[in-house]
Amino acid sequence: MALVSDRLQWTGSEGRVQFFWQWSTLPRWRLLSDLQQLESRLSASKCSGKSEDIWIWKPCNSGIYTTKSLIELLTSSVASHVRPTIRNNLIPQKVGILIWRASQNKLPVRSELDRRGIDLDSVRCPVCDDDIESINHSFILCKTAFDIWDRIFKWWNLNMNIFADTAELSKGSNSQIQTATGASIWQAVVWVTSYYIWKNRNDHVFNNSRFCIAKLVSEIQIKSFEWISSRLKNGCLDWHNWLTNPRKFDVNPSSKEGIG
Ligand SMILES: [Zn+2]
Structure with missing residues (x-):
């Protein structure tokens, strides 16, 4: 499996980033806009080298995912933006x-x-x-x-x-x-x-x-x-x-x- 650092490289004194994607199927529609967002975020960051890639769960200080932290996140932020469901008591x-x-x-x-x-x-x-x-x-x-x-x-x-x-x-x-x-x-x-x-x-x-x-x-x-x-x-x-x-x-x- 490729590392993130295999797919991008920083060049020049300004640290411009170049991407080396190897697609089997070219991304389109929503995937294309997701890719553009990803490239934009990666351009603003710096890769520390050939170390192993890891996932970090930001809502926890430890960076490790817990169900409790997800419930707290949903309750505090997402749920407040979701429009309430509608109800008619005469039907299920x-x-x-x-x-x-x-x-x-x-x-x-x-x-x-x-x-x-x-x-x-x-x-x-x-x-x-x-x-x-x-x-x-x-x-x-x-x-x-x-x-x-x-x-x-x-x-x-x-x-x-x-x-x-x-x-x-x-x-x-x-x-x-x-x-x-x-x-x-x-x-x-x-x-x-x-x-x-x-x-x-x-x-x-x-x-x-x-x-x-x-x-x-x-x-x-x-x-x-x-x-x-x-x-x-x-x-x-x-x-x-x-x-x-x-x-x-x-x-x-x-x-x-x-x-x-
Ligand atoms: Zn029809």
């Missing part, structure tokens, strides 16, 4: 985490992987192949996603008002919903729908499974009923109403209480 936290990751551009869609320098055969949407796969495309613009949203809005007897982006999708609000309970349940349905759109995308990529929009919508109705009805304190959801008129509770004053 894993769904909220997915929506939060989507709204923060933190899902491994192909355009994001490509931006990070990962070689892919294609950056096009694995579901429709009509466009580059971005997070907005996957959740909102993809024809399959759009058809699912169309059916969900129709099921709820709402005008189709597709979300501008995943930030709007995470809010999951709709001006036609009248009560606080209705707003929470509609947001939960929006999130569960997004969860199934992403699940369908992953089934397509990893299991090569064929999707059926009617079946997906049916699964969304069943799973959202199961999750929401078990978490509503007064348990006012009824399966028949849920399928035929899910906004019935939205105008019923007795359903204004009891969000879990």
Whole structure:
């Protein structure tokens, strides 16, 4: 294995540094910018000779990594810059985490992987192949996603008002919903729908499974009923109403209480 000192050499009285990289694959995209940063940092330092390279963990005075020091670092600095996750108490936290990751551009869609320098055969949407796969495309613009949203809005007897982006999708609000309970349940349905759109995308990529929009919508109705009805304190959801008129509770004053 090469030493750092094998790859760079200081020349002249000003100590200018020269690099001697031996690439098997030329760096590109993110790797290229990482390399430029590395060269810039190394240019400002001095190598003491042919001694063995070592890693130093700066957060510890000893230079040796400990889990405790990492936890302290995350708690004190990183965590304070991370935006809090979002939550809807009517559905499991894993769904909220997915929506939060989507709204923060933190899902491994192909355009994001490509931006990070990962070689892919294609950056096009694995579901429709009509466009580059971005997070907005996957959740909102993809024809399959759009058809699912169309059916969900129709099921709820709402005008189709597709979300501008995943930030709007995470809010999951709709001006036609009248009560606080209705707003929470509609947001939960929006999130569960997004969860199934992403699940369908992953089934397509990893299991090569064929999707059926009617079946997906049916699964969304069943799973959202199961999750929401078990978490509503007064348990006012009824399966028949849920399928035929899910906004019935939205105008019923007795359903204004009891969000879990
Ligand atoms: Zn698509």
